[in-house]
Amino acid sequence: MLYLKKYFTEGLIQFTILLSLIGVRVDVDTYLSSQFPPLREIILGPSSAYTQTQFHNLRNTLDGYGIHPKSVDLDYFFASRRLLNQVRSLDHLRVPTTELSTWLVHRDPESVVSAAGQSSSSIALDNGASLEDVSNPEGSAMRGGGTSVDGLPESGYSLNGEETLGAVAPQDSQDQGSHLEDCNDDLTKEDIDLIDILWRQDIDLGAGREVFDYSSRQKENEVDKCPLPEQNEQGVDGQESWRNGVNRQGRQSHTQVDGETGESIPEELADLGAQTSLSLQECLRLLEATFPFGDESEFPDTVSPELREPSSEEPSTSQGLLSPLLPQSEPSLDLEQQWQDIMAIMELQDMEVNSTADSSFLSDSTGGTNNSGMEPNPLVTFGLPSPTPINQDVSLHQATLPSCSQEFSTLFGPELDPRTSMETSGSQQPTLHSNSSNINSTFGGTNLTGLFLPPLLNGTSNSTCTPMLQDPLNSLLEEAMLDEISLLDLAMEEGFSQAQAFQLEDELDSDSGLSLDSSQSPASPSSSETSCSSSSSSSSSSTCATFSEEGAVGYSTDSEPVLEQEEGAVGGYQPEYSKFCRMSYQDLSQFQHLPQLENISHNHTYNLPLSSSSDNEHLKPLNTGKKPGRDKQQQAKVQPSQDFLEKQSSRDERRARAMKIPFSNDKIINLPVEEFNELLAKHHLSEAQLALIRDIRRRGKNKMAAQNCRKRKLDTILNLEQDVEELRRNKTRLLKEKMEYVRSIRQMKQKVHSLYHEVLNQLRDEDGRPYPASEYSLQYGPDGSVLVMPRSLVPEQTRKADKKQKDKKK
DNA sequence: TTATAATGTCATGTT
DNA sequence: CTAACATGACATTAT
Numbered sequence: 001m002l003y004l005k006k007y008f009t010e011g012l013i014q015f016t017i018l019l020s021l022i023g024v025r026v027d028v029d030t031y032l033s034s035q036f037p038p039l040r041e042i043i044l045g046p047s048s049a050y051t052q053t054q055f056h057n058l059r060n061t062l063d064g065y066g067i068h069p070k071s072v073d074l075d076y077f078f079a080s081r082r083l084l085n086q087v088r089s090l091d092h093l094r095v096p097t098t099e100l101s102t103w104l105v106h107r108d109p110e111s112v113v114s115a116a117g118q119s120s121s122s123i124a125l126d127n128g129a130s131l132e133d134v135s136n137p138e139g140s141a142m143r144g145g146g147t148s149v150d151g152l153p154e155s156g157y158s159l160n161g162e163e164t165l166g167a168v169a170p171q172d173s174q175d176q177g178s179h180l181e182d183c184n185d186d187l188t189k190e191d192i193d194l195i196d197i198l199w200r201q202d203i204d205l206g207a208g209r210e211v212f213d214y215s216s217r218q219k220e221n222e223v224d225k226c227p228l229p230e231q232n233e234q235g236v237d238g239q240e241s242w243r244n245g246v247n248r249q250g251r252q253s254h255t256q257v258d259g260e261t262g263e264s265i266p267e268e269l270a271d272l273g274a275q276t277s278l279s280l281q282e283c284l285r286l287l288e289a290t291f292p293f294g295d296e297s298e299f300p301d302t303v304s305p306e307l308r309e310p311s312s313e314e315p316s317t318s319q320g321l322l323s324p325l326l327p328q329s330e331p332s333l334d335l336e337q338q339w340q341d342i343m344a345i346m347e348l349q350d351m352e353v354n355s356t357a358d359s360s361f362l363s364d365s366t367g368g369t370n371n372s373g374m375e376p377n378p379l380v381t382f383g384l385p386s387p388t389p390i391n392q393d394v395s396l397h398q399a400t401l402p403s404c405s406q407e408f409s410t411l412f413g414p415e416l417d418p419r420t421s422m423e424t425s426g427s428q429q430p431t432l433h434s435n436s437s438n439i440n441s442t443f444g445g446t447n448l449t450g451l452f453l454p455p456l457l458n459g460t461s462n463s464t465c466t467p468m469l470q471d472p473l474n475s476l477l478e479e480a481m482l483d484e485i486s487l488l489d490l491a492m493e494e495g496f497s498q499a500q501a502f503q504l505e506d507e508l509d510s511d512s513g514l515s516l517d518s519s520q521s522p523a524s525p526s527s528s529e530t531s532c533s534s535s536s537s538s539s540s541s542s543t544c545a546t547f548s549e550e551g552a553v554g555y556s557t558d559s560e561p562v563l564e565q566e567e568g569a570v571g572g573y574q575p576e577y578s579k580f581c582r583m584s585y586q587d588l589s590q591f592q593h594l595p596q597l598e599n600i601s602h603n604h605t606y607n608l609p610l611s612s613s614s615d616n617e618h619l620k621p622l623n624t625g626k627k628p629g630r631d632k633q634q635q636a637k638v639q640p641s642q643d644f645l646e647k648q649s650s651r652d653e654r655r656a657r658a659m660k661i662p663f664s665n666d667k668i669i670n671l672p673v674e675e676f677n678e679l680l681a682k683h684h685l686s687e688a689q690l691a692l693i694r695d696i697r698r699r700g701k702n703k704m705a706a707q708n709c710r711k712r713k714l715d716t717i718l719n720l721e722q723d724v725e726e727l728r729r730n731k732t733r734l735l736k737e738k739m740e741y742v743r744s745i746r747q748m749k750q751k752v753h754s755l756y757h758e759v760l761n762q763l764r765d766e767d768g769r770p771y772p773a774s775e776y777s778l779q780y781g782p783d784g785s786v787l788v789m790p791r792s793l794v795p796e797q798t799r800k801a802d803k804k805q806k807d808k809k810k
Numbered sequence: 811t812t813a814t815a816a817t818g819t820c821a822t823g824t825t
Numbered sequence: 826c827t828a829a830c831a832t833g834a835c836a837t838t839a840t
Contacts (some may be wrong), residue, residue: 651818673828701829703818709832710817818837825830 652696659692661685668693669700763788 656665662683671679676697680690760778763771771788779789 699819702820702831705830706818706832708830712831814840816837816839818835820833820835822833823831825828 652699655692656696659689661689661693661696665696665700668696669704759786760788 652665656668661668663679667679668676680693685693756778757773760771760773760776765771775791776788777791779787781787
């Protein structure tokens with residue numbers, strides 16, 4: 001041990017780690033005779049799953065829960081579940097730094113996107129929000145409900161159009177639940193058909209998608225960078241993760257780790273922030289930026305660097321967004337109060353964002369007269385308690401479209417039609433104002449629960465015509481939206497983010513490579529033993545390296561107490577043994593000099609109490625002479641692990657020697673039963689000897705079995721961990737896909753809705769007058785034609801069906 | 811000295 | 826039935 005200590009000082013370890021980090025492979029193992037597989041891990045990077053902490057955590061909790069594949073029963077099932085939970089919890093423990101970097105990475109692109117989106121586009125904002133939900137579920141949770149409905153910020157619509165007709169925005173925003181319900185509107189087949197039939201305009205369906213892809217790509221790219229630091233940390237961490245012989249190095253390296261854990265504190269803090277929500281982060285930055293009293297003291301400096309970093313890229317977003325609100329909150333309030341205020345603000349904001357999409361069609365009855373004020377900073381309304389701001393926006397899109405492109409640009413924002421994005425703010429308003437009254441009335445009577453269905457469901461006899469057609473798509477959409485919500489909830493529950501999953505991927509990779517080692521490492525003692533024993537069994541004179549090493553071990557000092565214990569144990573086991581042993585120890589030195597007695601070579605154990613130091617002197621030459629090839633290796637590994645090795649062969653070896661068993665324990669244990677019996681037959685052994693031999697064989701086999709069992713258990717745990725991570729990756733991927741689909745569906749709904757209104761607004765009756773949307777709706781005819789029908793003709797059952805669906809959603 | 815991880819041992823069940 | 830193996834529970838050892 002001292003030998004190793006001497007060379008593996010902290011500095012050396014650091015150096016090796018450094019080398020490993022830069023890709024230089026330092027194979028110390030070869031120099032250490034592969035006695036310490038951990039060294040390889042230390043240098044080349046450990047298996048995170050194999051760290052001591054983890055293992056023992058698992059093991060402690062797993063005791064009694066075998067994971068043996070054969071026992072596939074309830075116990076196994078529950079044990080597996082426990083394991084999974086354990087693994088997950090472990091995962092969480094590991095994640096902090098990961099999560100932090102993930103957040104940072106994710107936040108920047110997202111903020112950029114959302115910043116762009118918030119200014120004028122609903123969909124971009126939606127993307128941002130969705131991504132945020134995916135990757136930062138806690139954040140969503142913090143915002144209450146967290147289910148992000150499409151945000152159409154500047155328009156300030158409320159989704160609750162039907163229920164809250166005429167109700168002002170604040171009320172809407174308070175009703176988060178209704179948002180959820182209302183967002184589950186259905187894209188019916190009629191709607192699709194409507195698109196096919198009526199919509200021939202060139203709308204870039206992929207625009208929104210592109211935005212999404214962009215952000216996601218950004219995120220992935222960024223995330224790719226994340227694993228590095230974490231892996232590094234693992235690499236350091238892994239040094240702790242070894243056992244016994246290597247623990248010394250582990251400790252030394254631990255000092256390093258401590259150095260890093262110092263950093264981990266801020267990371268955890270930052271992670272805390274990241275988990276709360278992105279909005280929270282913005283709040284943080286806001287606090288720092290807005291309040292001159294410099295609450296940075298309240299927020300550890302360790303946090304602020306990470307937090308500030310992204311802030312530089314999005315000052316316009318958060319500050320510009322919220323700063324107008326902040327003055328309202330009193331700076332004199334204590335920090336807690338300020339936080340509460342800000343959280344409240346953020347909630348409002350989120351709700352607004354969520355409600356924006358559908359609210360665009362909701363235009364309130366108060367009429368959008370103040371739009372002009374909104375445009376410069378539409379988001380100002382978010383924080384304002386007064387209902388008016390949102391109402392102002394109401395009629396934005398209700399105007400009879402002078403041109404489709406204009407309306408679409410208004411509705412879908414820059415993503416859908418980037419060309420018009422610039423125009424929307426300016427050109428929109430006049431148009432809207434002119435028609436505001438009409439529009440308001442129109443939408444006042446319209447069921448806006450759905451983005452585009454409202455007309456169909458609310459006002460027309462459509463249901464009679466093609467009620468069945470709605471169902472498939474309705475249910476589909478419903479399902480999609482609900483799933484989205486549930487998935488988000490799920491994600492929130494797990495505290496699981498996409499970026500996190502990506503890192504898990506990397507972790508998994510590293511683990512997979514290391515798991516092999518891990519399986520070997522614990523078995524290394526046993527494997528060496530078995531290999532030795534097998535070889536020894538073939539040649540009787542050969543000595544197991546393990547045993548010979550013991551001989552090299554100069555344990556004369558501690559051997560005495562051990563012997564005493566041993567004797568006590570033996571005595572309890574078989575009383576006469578103790579006497580025997582004591583007597584036999586006298587003869588140990590003699591035994592050792594008898595070459596034909598294999599025991600001699602292995603069991604230096606004997607040197608113990610009675611054997612003098614000179615006896616030990618004899619042993620070493622004996623051993624080295626037998627295994628010259630291994631001498632160097634032994635020299636290297638024997639010294640550090642002498643205790644370990646001594647322990648391995650002590651008891652039964654000693655007993656056997658004491659009983660003068662004429663063959664090695666290796667043979668006793670590993671010979672096939674026939675050969676074993678032959679061996680017993682060859683020698684005339686006493687009952688005591690036979691009993692001891694049988695016990696040695698039984699114990700020896702059981703020892704190996706136990707080692708195998710533990711190894712299997714560990715492998716099982718590792719495999720489960722891998723499975724969990726794999727499942728997580730899949731889940732993340734599916735979640736991502738789902739979000740994408742939901743987003744696409746949402747966009748489709750918006751388009752259908754706008755198309756619907758466009759068509760309806762362009763229609764003129766015989767007198768050239770437009771059909772008020774409040775009184776008329778488009779319906780499918782039985783033959784697929786589109787009819788303008790008075791809403792009064794819509795049968796009651798349609799509404800009932802609609803309500804039923806909504807209840808179902810609830 | 812105590813805590814904890816690693817290993818050994820036993821009892822029991824399974825193959 | 827025996828031998829071998831597997832495994833939970835406990836004991837011992839090592840650090």
